[in-house]
Each structure stands twice: as C-alpha cells, then as structure tokens.
Amino acid sequence: MSLEATAINLAIGGRAILIDASVRVDTGRVIGLLGPNGAGKSTLLRSLAGLEPSVAGKRTLDGVTAPPRANREWACRVAYLPQTGDLSWPVTVREVVTLGRLPHHAGPWGSQSAQDRAIVDLAMKHADVTLLANRPADALSGGERARVMLARALATEADYLLADEPIAGLDPGHQLQVMELLRARAGAGMGLLVVLHDLTLACRYCDMVVLLQAGRVVAQGRPLEVLNPDNLANVFGVRVLAANTPDGPIRVPVARLPEDVR
Amino acid sequence: MNAPSQSPTSQARWLWPVLVTTTAVLFIASLKVGPASIPLWDLTTGNAGAEAATLALILAEIRLPRAILAVFVGGTLGLCGAVLQGLLRNPLAEPGLLGASSAGALGAVIVLYHGLATTVPLALPMGGIAGALTGIILIMFLAGRGARPSTLILAGVAVNSLAGALTALALNLAPSPFASLEIVFWMLGSLADRSFDHVRIVLPFVLLGWPILLTLRRPLEALTLGEDVASSLGFDLRHLQLRVVLATGLTVGACVSVSGNIGFVGLMVPHLLRPWVGHHPGRLVAPSALGGAALLLGADLLTRSPVLGQELKLGVVTALLGAPLFLHLLWHLRRRLL
Numbered sequence: 001m002s003l004e005a006t007a008i009n010l011a012i013g014g015r016a017i018l019i020d021a022s023v024r025v026d027t028g029r030v031i032g033l034l035g036p037n038g039a040g041k042s043t044l045l046r047s048l049a050g051l052e053p054s055v056a057g058k059r060t061l062d063g064v065t066a067p068p069r070a071n072r073e074w075a076c077r078v079a080y081l082p083q084t085g086d087l088s089w090p091v092t093v094r095e096v097v098t099l100g101r102l103p104h105h106a107g108p109w110g111s112q113s114a115q116d117r118a119i120v121d122l123a124m125k126h127a128d129v130t131l132l133a134n135r136p137a138d139a140l141s142g143g144e145r146a147r148v149m150l151a152r153a154l155a156t157e158a159d160y161l162l163a164d165e166p167i168a169g170l171d172p173g174h175q176l177q178v179m180e181l182l183r184a185r186a187g188a189g190m191g192l193l194v195v196l197h198d199l200t201l202a203c204r205y206c207d208m209v210v211l212l213q214a215g216r217v218v219a220q221g222r223p224l225e226v227l228n229p230d231n232l233a234n235v236f237g238v239r240v241l242a243a244n245t246p247d248g249p250i251r252v253p254v255a256r257l258p259e260d261v262r
Numbered sequence: 263m264n265a266p267s268q269s270p271t272s273q274a275r276w277l278w279p280v281l282v283t284t285t286a287v288l289f290i291a292s293l294k295v296g297p298a299s300i301p302l303w304d305l306t307t308g309n310a311g312a313e314a315a316t317l318a319l320i321l322a323e324i325r326l327p328r329a330i331l332a333v334f335v336g337g338t339l340g341l342c343g344a345v346l347q348g349l350l351r352n353p354l355a356e357p358g359l360l361g362a363s364s365a366g367a368l369g370a371v372i373v374l375y376h377g378l379a380t381t382v383p384l385a386l387p388m389g390g391i392a393g394a395l396t397g398i399i400l401i402m403f404l405a406g407r408g409a410r411p412s413t414l415i416l417a418g419v420a421v422n423s424l425a426g427a428l429t430a431l432a433l434n435l436a437p438s439p440f441a442s443l444e445i446v447f448w449m450l451g452s453l454a455d456r457s458f459d460h461v462r463i464v465l466p467f468v469l470l471g472w473p474i475l476l477t478l479r480r481p482l483e484a485l486t487l488g489e490d491v492a493s494s495l496g497f498d499l500r501h502l503q504l505r506v507v508l509a510t511g512l513t514v515g516a517c518v519s520v521s522g523n524i525g526f527v528g529l530m531v532p533h534l535l536r537p538w539v540g541h542h543p544g545r546l547v548a549p550s551a552l553g554g555a556a557l558l559l560g561a562d563l564l565t566r567s568p569v570l571g572q573e574l575k576l577g578v579v580t581a582l583l584g585a586p587l588f589l590h591l592l593w594h595l596r597r598r599l600l
Contacts, residue, residue: 051493075496086488088351089541102484103496108477136541152487156495 001027001062003078003160003191005048008057010040017043018055019215025160027191030182032202032223034195035212036236041195042083044212045162048193049080061160075103079158083165083195085149090138093148097124100155120155127151127181143174150178160191167198179205199227199240199251211235227251274538281552285333288559292329293321296566300325327458332562333555334464335453335521338513339363340554341475341547343528344535348482348543349506352411353536353591356528357514360414361421362397363523366511367448368425368432369393370519375436375444387463390519395511397421402507407489407499411595450577451522453562460520471513472551474505479544486543524577526584527554527561533587 003025010018018040025031025048033041047055050070059066067074079100087096100123101116124130127147132140137148146166153161166182167175175198182192183205196202202209203223211219211226213235219226232240238253294300300317308314343356357363372378373389382388404417429448433441481502484492493499518524531553532546539545558576561583565574 046490049494051490069498070494070496071498072496075494078494080490080494082488082490084488086491088486088488089536089543091486091541095540095542096487099483099487099491099495102480105480108479149487152491 001159001191002060003048003062003193004058004060005044006058006060008044008047008055008059010043010047010052010055010057012043017215018047021057021212021215021217023048023193023210023217023220025162025191025193027159028186028189029207030186030192030194030205032194032196032206032209033212034197034199034202034209034227039212040215041212042164045080045164045193045195049078049162050074051080072103072106075158076156077158078160078162079153079156081149081153081161081163081166083168085145087138087145090136092133093129093135093137093140093151094120094124094133096137096148097129097151097155100152103156119157123151123155123157126154126184128177143170146170146174146178147181150181154185158190160193161185163192163194165195165197167196167201175201199232199253200249203227203249203251224249233257277535277538277549278552281549281556285552285556285559288556288563289329289333292332292559292563293325295563296320296325323457324455327456327461328453328562329559330461331453331456331464331521332558334461334468335517335524336527336554336556336558336561337551338468338471338517338554339524339527340531340550340552340557341472342510342514343554344532344543344546344550345475345478345482345506346510346528347532348478348485348546349503350405350407350409350414351485351488352409352414353533354411354415354529354588354595356526356532357394357398357510358523358525358528359422359588360398360401360418361425362394362401362510362514363518363525364422364425364429364449365397365400366390366394366515366518367523368429369396369515371429371432371444371448373519375432375438384463387467387516387519389515390517391467391511391515393425394515394518395507397425398507398510398514402503407503446575448522450575451518451524451580452565452573452576453521453558454565454573456520463520464516467512467516471509471516474509475513476548476551478502478505479547482547483542483544522577524558524580526580526588527557529591530580530584530587531557533591 006022008018008021021044023044035041046052048059050066053068061077097120124133127150129147129151132144150166167178179201182194186192206223209223209226210217211231218235219231229240229242232238237257239255239257241252241254243250294302298320300321305314305317339357346355347353369389369392370386373385378385400421401417405414430445433445481497484495484497489499531550535549535553536546539549561579562576564579565576
C-alpha cells in the first residue's frame with residue numbers, strides 16, 4: 001500500500017516551484033523530505049495532500065488515482081499537518097483533537113459517538129497531551145501546541161500522515177519525543193512523509209529520505225547514503241561533521257562552503 | 263477576547279432554556295408594551311371590555327408583525343454574524359461592519375424611490391438582496407478569506423461609506439418631500455409602522471437562507487485550525503464561501519429592505535454567546551439566531567421607552583449598545599490589528 005506522487009509539476013506566478021518531482025510513501029515507513037528553504041518541500045507535501053488543485057502530475061492512493069482536491073473519503077485516509085499551528089478560537093485541546101474526526105461523519109450535524117471519543121482519547125495519549133485535555137489550546141507552549149496539532153492529525157486514524165516540519169521550533173527533548181512518536185505510528189502501520197531540517201534526526205528516524213533542490217528531487221534512498229557529505233555540500237552548501245556514535249549516526253553542519261566548491 | 267470565568271470545556275446546559283425563555287418573554291412584552299398597553303390576558307379571556315376590538319386590532323396589525331419582524335431581522339443578523347465570523351475567522355465580521363447591510367439598504371432605496379417597487383412584484387426585497395450580495399461580494403474581493411482584521415474592517419469602511427453616500431444621493435434625487443427623514447430611516451433602521459405585508463416580504467427569504475446558514479456547523483468547526491487543515495479534512499472552502507455569500511445576501515438583503523440598516527447585532531450576539539459555547543465556531547451558529555432575535559426584541563422595546571417622549575430609531579439603540587462592545591473588542595485585538 002502506498003501514497004504516490006509522480007512527475008509533479010507546479011508553477012506559481014510563472015515561477016516553477018516543482019519540476020518532475022516524485023515521491024512515494026509506503027505504509028509502515030517514515031520518509032524524510034529534506035532540502036534548503038524554498039526548495040519546494042511544503043509545496044510538494046501540499047500537492048500530495050490535495051491542497052494544490054492546479055498541480056500537474058499523477059497522484060495515486062493505493063494505486064487508485066487521487067481526486068484533484070481532498071474530499072471526505074480522501075481525508076479519512078490521508079492526514080495533513082501544516083507547519084503553522086493556526087488556531088482561530090480558544091477552544092480546548094480535546095476539541096482541537098476531536099476536529100480530526102470530522103471527515104468520518106457525513107451530513108451537517110455529525111454527532112460524536114463513544115467510539116470517536118475513545119479514538120480521541122487514544123490520539124491524545126499517543127501524542128502525550130492527555131493531561132492538557134481541558135486547557136484552552138491557545139494558552140500552550142510551542143511544544144505542547146505542536147503535540148496537540150499532531151494529536152489532531154492522529155485522531156483521523158488515517159493511513160498516511162503528511163507532516164510539515166512537525167519539530168520546528170521545539171527544544172531538543174521535544175524534538176526527540178515527537179520523532180519517537182512518529183516512529184511509533186509507523187510501527188503501527190502508518191505511512192509518514194515528514195519535512196525535516198535536522199540531518200541527524202533524519203538519519204536516525206527515517207527509513208528513507210528524499211532530497212529536494214530547486215523543485216527537483218536530486219537524491220533519494222537510505223538516509224546514510226543520501227545524506228552523504230557530497231550531497232549535503234551540493235544541496236545545502238555546507239560541510240558536515242559525519243560520525244557514527246554508540247547512539248547512532250550524527251550529521252552536524254559545521255561550516256558554510258564557498259560558492260565555487262559546492 | 264473576553265475571558266469567561268467558567269471552564270470552557272463544554273456548552274453551558276442552561277444556554278438553550280435561557281435563550282428560549284428570554285426570547286419568549288421579550289416577544290410577549292413587545293406585544294404588550296407601547297403607547298397603548300394591551301392586557302393580553304384579559305383580551306384572551308374576553309374581559310377587555312369596550313375597547314377589546316380596538317386593542318385586538320392593534321395587537322394583530324401593529325404589534326404582532328413588528329415582533330415577528332424583530333425575530334426575523336434580529337435572528338438573521340445574529341446568524342449571519344456568527345457564520346461570517348466563523349468563515350473569516352475574525353470576531354469583527356458582521357453584516358453591518360462589512361457593509362452588506364448598508365449596501366442592501368441602498369438596493370432597497372433605489373427600488374423604492376425610483377418607481378420599481380410598484381411595477382415589479384418582489385422588487386423591494388430583490389433590490390435589497392442585490393445590494394447586499396454586491397456588498398458581500400465586494401468584501402470577499404477586497405479582503406477575502408484569511409484577511410487580517412484591519413484589512414477586513416477597512417474594506418467594510420469602504421463599502422459602508424460608498425453605500426451610505428449613494429443611499430443619501432438616491433434619496434436626495436428622489437421625488438419625495440420627506441427625503442431627509444427617509445435617509446434617517448434607512449441609515450438607522452426601524453421596525454415602527456411595519457405590517458404583515460413586510461413580514462410576507464421577508465418570510466420566504468428567511469425560510470430559504472436560514473437552513474443554509476444553520477447547517478454550516480461542521481465546515482466552520484474545521485476552519486478553527488485554518489484553511490489548509492479545513493481543506494485537508496475534506497471541506498470544499500469555495501463551496502462554503504459561496505453558500506455563506508448567497509445565504510447572507512438573501513437574508514440580510516430581504517431584512518434590510520423592510521427594516522433599514524440596523525448595526526452591531528451581528529457583532530454583539532456572537533461575541534456575548536461565544537464563551538458559553540466553549541468558543542466553538544460551529545456550536546455558536548444556532549444560538550446566535552435566537553440571541554439576535556432576543557436582542558432585537560429587547561432593543562425595539564427600548565425604542566418605545568416613554569422616558570424619551572418620542573420613539574427612538576432602532577439603529578440608535580443597537581449602536582449605543584454595540585459600539586462600546588466594538589471598542590472593547592478592538593482593544594483586545596489591537597495587537598493582531600497592528
């Protein structure tokens with residue numbers, strides 16, 4: 001089973017954002033999407049999620065052509081977690097997480113069942129926000145808010161999760177916590193595509209990484225193979241300290257390279 | 263935003279009973295209170311004496327249509343306020359501030375004072391609806407979904423000023439000796455001297471528009487987390503926006519074509535009720551209809567207060583109540599506005 005985008009092309013205002021970009025997410029795996037700012041990572045994620053209707057290319061869900069726009073059936077299978085944790089009204093954490101159940105109900109009213117409540121409880125438990133359930137969601141710290149938004153996405157019980165920088169702005173402890181959480185969801189059979197900037201975490205937590213540069217996929221494969229010093233020099237223009245430690249591999253950018261050696 | 267002292271976890275159980283009771287009490291009071299006080303109980307039991315026929319006539323022909331219109335107009339403004347606030351994710355959105363009401367009044371004025379109302383059936387509400395739709399579409403075009411509060415309010419100021427100026431112009435050019443008095447009616451609104459003819463004008467559009475507005479609960483809930491999340495949850499936002507624009511145009515346009523432009527109801531009602539539905543944009547919709555009806559019934563009762571000697575315009579009362587609240591909201595939103 002897989003969620004797949006093939007030869008995606010997208011231009012916004014005459015500028016090509018994505019050029020023949022392809023990505024494939026299998027269930028049970030964490031795929032990292034990496035690349036410099038402006039490489040098109042978020043746009044690729046949005047395209048795959050069905051939020052860019054003008055996109056050219058092929059999108060399939062388990063081999064079946066996907067609808068151009070996310071609809072209710074699609075929303076039950078594919079969850080999307082944007083980078084900005086937009087919140088318009090100070091509703092409680094539990095109510096934010098409950099919004100994840102919306103696609104499972106047709107009709108204008110759609111009352112919650114006991115099963116919905118159990119699923120919401122479980123999603124909050126998985127994202128470690130159970131204790132926040134009755135707090136207003138606008139009064140949380142950045143780390144808490146990120147986990148609440150993740151719980152909302154998990155409450156959909158989708159087969160695939162497309163997460164845009166889910167650990168941006170989190171402290172190291174919370175970064176590890178969220179990555180472990182995503183890893184655990186993959187262990188439970190979910191397929192995840194995660195936009196990341198942390199090279200070390202990508203090496204440790206991803207089954208595969210896709211490297212994007214100026215709208216094109218320039219490399220993909222196992223993290224340690226793709227995130228090698230040459231690729232990182234070419235794509236990010238940095239020299240990295242690459243090492244293997246008892247805790248796993250590390251990739252730490254240590255210096256910017258001059259233009260001519262990239 | 264105001265901070266409710268109670269836990270925001272769930273909807274207050276007493277909300278519906280209180281809203282229903284308040285509306286019912288105010289409805290009965292507005293049948294009873296006025297220049298001639300009507301003893302409703304005596305009238306129904308046949309103990310009203312010699313004046314019974316006159317009082318029954320006042321009740322049926324003056325008070326009843328006025329109370330029914332207050333429910334329709336107030337309910338519409340409250341409902342549209344809640345829905346527009348949910349769609350635009352902005353507590354300042356409402357038909358009055360956005361210019362939909364004044365544009366609707368302009369449409370009605372053009373129809374009424376330039377001869378169309380007598381020649382074409384339903385011309386009056388159609389004029390109001392055309393005006394309100396133009397106003398709301400202009401707002402969507404100028405500011406759009408996801409606009410910052412300041413952009414939205416500036417767009418509303420633009421539409422309001424233009425519609426107000428054109429209304430005054432249309433009335434000045436109209437062949438009527440009472441033009442300046444009429445300007446006051448259309449700008450400030452009133453439910454005085456309305457009849458069942460006016461109820462009949464509004465009724466079909468309320469029946470058409472309210473069900474559309476009352477069933478938008480789920481997409482408005484989804485919009486709590488922004489447009490991208492709402493779309494990714496399977497809601498078509500273009501479709502939602504179309505429904506809101508159409509239903510708002512239909513109901514607000516028809517209402518202002520009989521009541522004139524009554525401001526601030528759509529701002530006040532959702533703002534006052536929001537803490538009691540846990541700030542939930544979906545659960546706010548239906549109570550706002552009832553809250554709007556209650557507020558306008560109450561405001562219309564105040565216009566008949568004997569203290570002032572003569573009847574106030576309804577828009578004066580709603581502005582006196584609503585403008586301070588608007589300032590309060592601005593005060594709390596000022597960081598987002600800058």
